[in-house]
Amino acid sequence: MTLTYAKTLADQVRADFEILNQEINGKSLIYFDNAASSQKPKSVIAAWKYYYEHDNANVHRGAHTLSARATDAYEGARDKIAKFVNAKSSQEIIYTRNASEAINLVAYTWGWANLKAGDEVILSVMEHHSNIVPWQLIAQRTGAVLKFLEPNREGVLTVEQFKSLLTSQTKLVSLVHVSNTLGCVNPVEEITAHAHAQGAKVLIDACQSVPHMPIDVQKLDCDWLVASGHKMCAPTGIGFLYGKRDILLDMPPFMGGGEMIADVFLDRSTYADLPHKFEAGTPAIGEAIALGAAVDYLTAIGMDKIHAYEQELINYLMAALMEIPDITIYGPKGDRAGLAAFTIDHGIxxxxxAAMLDQDGIAIRSGHHCTQPLHRYLGINGTARASVYFYNTKAEIDNFIIALNEAIAFFKRAIA
Incomplete structure (x- = not known):
């Protein structure tokens, strides 16, 4: 029987992603590894290429035309990002290599300057390693204490448990908005309000939310928010930190060097205004411009539209996975983001x-997804993870489910 599918958002954008139009091992590529890194539309690749072919020069300090054009494009991209997340000013957007660098920036500037022995930092067991390791290092240096929220039975962080950990000693809360393993959407707006009432600052890891749903940093009222470009249709090697302006002004520089200075004397230096105080050295200019192009692309589609379509896809995927008796799916069965991590019975x-599915041209992720503490908490070594984006289709999900059932049957026969 040949299935028919209604026209979807994926049908409208599919031609923009040339990489998806290829075969892997003789089969049409099905890319379900979007939580690790998204694909890039032609317009983003073209923006990166145009900079290097037409405007390649260093930014900010050049007096010639190429430098001026490069600077306009580079700073124009910052303006687009600020608007995309509804920051009050582009001065609140700091370019970083990725979200990991953005978290480290906060840890080694604000954290080192403000945390002391006995202060508490609240994280969760579902955090990406990039939101655990920097705080471990700062805690070792300052004597601060790390406390960890645990998910409830549905695989979500609750406000009630957060409030039970929150004390007058809590100085920082740093939590993931959407778990890259559980797929849960955590109540970060409510958590932020309670943290602020206690005088604590809040950092949100939004790597899995900024590419997939509308984000308003003023509504969230977070003090910092981090995201990676490569998960939102932009190149690798570029991300950003959002920070409230008054907090950024009080933070010391992260790294010293060119671009972040106002004046340098032999015995002292003064620093540039925001946001350049945190951007030492020649930046990833082409990548930042391409990130701006990615923001243009996502904005033109509409984040509400992207989110609604992904919800349709993940509901379809979850329903199909739950029909397979050999599978355990982790995270909430209801409201969740567009990813599903699972294990398979019989010791498979x-x-x-993942290797077997690759033979059918299907790309998924396997392992601990940089969340080893969460996997230990769940009592498992690793999971397989399928993650969708707005260019994926229900037909791809159907083919994935067929191939997954065949792979499970193959391994069951091999084990028997």
Whole structure:
């Protein structure tokens, strides 16, 4: 029987992603590894290429035309990002290599300057390693204490448990908005309000939310928010930190060097205004411009539209996965983001499933997804993870489910 599908958002944008129009091992590529990194539309690649072919020069200090054009494009992209997340000013957007660098920036500037022995930092067991390791290092240096929220039975952080950990000693809360393993959407707006009532600052890891749903930093009222470009249709090597202007002004520089200075004397230096105080050295100019192009692309589609379509896809995927008796799916069964991490009974390893699916041209992720503490908390070594984006289709999900069932059957026969 040949299935028919209604026209969708994916049909409108699919031609923009040339990489998806290829075969892997003789099969049409099905890319379900979007939580790790998204694909890039032609307009983003073209923006990166145009800079290097037409405007390649260093930014800010050049007096010639190429430098002026490069600077306009580079700072124009910052303006687009600020508008995309509804920051009050582009001065609140700091370019970083990725979200990991953005978190480290906050840890080694604000954290080192403000945390002391006995102060508490609240994280969760579902955090990406990039939102655990920097705080471990700062805690070792300052004597601050790390406390960890645990998800409830549905795999979501609750406000009630957060309030039970919050004390007058809590100085920082740093939490993931959407878990890259559980797929849960955590109540960060409510958590932020309670943290602020206690005088604590809040950092939100939005790597899995900024590319997939509308984000308003003023509504969230977070003090910092981080995201990676490569998960939102932009190149690798570029991300951003949003920070409230008054907090950024009080933070010391992250790295010293060119671009972040006002004046340098042999015995002292003064620093540039925001946001350049935190951007030492020649930046990733082409990548930042391409990130601006990615923001243009997502904005033209509409984040509400992207989110609604992804919800349709993940509901379809979850319903199909739950029909397979050999699978355990982690995270909420209801409201969730566009990813599903799962294990398979009979001792079938996630890596083996991923390798078998690759033979059918299907790309998924397997392993601990940089969330080893969460996997230990769940009592498992790793999971297989399928993650969708707005260019994916229900037909791809159907083919994935067929291939997954065939792979499970193959390994069950091999084990028997």
């Amino acid at each position: 390893h996630a890596n083996d499933i």
